[in-house]
Amino acid sequence: MKGAYVFATDMAATFKLAAMILPQLEDGSHGASVVGMFFFDDNLFCLREGDPVGERLAKVAKDQNILLMICDQCAVRRNLAEGALEQCGKGDVKAKGTVAGVQAGCFPQLCEALAPNAPEFVITL
Secondary structure, three states: OEEEEEEOOOOHHHHHHHHHHHHHHHHOOOOOEEEEEEEOHHHHHHHEOOOHHHHHHHHHHHHHOOEEEEEHHHHHHOOOEEOOHHHOOOOOOEEOOEOOOEEEEOHHHHHHHHHHHOOOEEEEO
């Protein structure tokens, strides 16, 4: 069973990801195979280069082939992307200052990136 997570509510990455999901992914007890994670608003900050949670997640994502994507508009507004707000949603914004493997995009880029390994369910936290 393949799933994806969308971190959209306040502190979803700080609490739910860091305290529950990530430890399960690290020790192999999560149950479902995670194919992607999409981060909105301040949840992006856990993916800053050097952040302990982000560094752990980047390693798990690389090992388990999990897409890590940040909302391009949220990233531009938080100085975690190169590009302008006018470029958002077009695939032109690039993540910067993030842990390895993070991509910036909007729903069109998320759908395209997940298409080859599409999730069977999506959970929004």
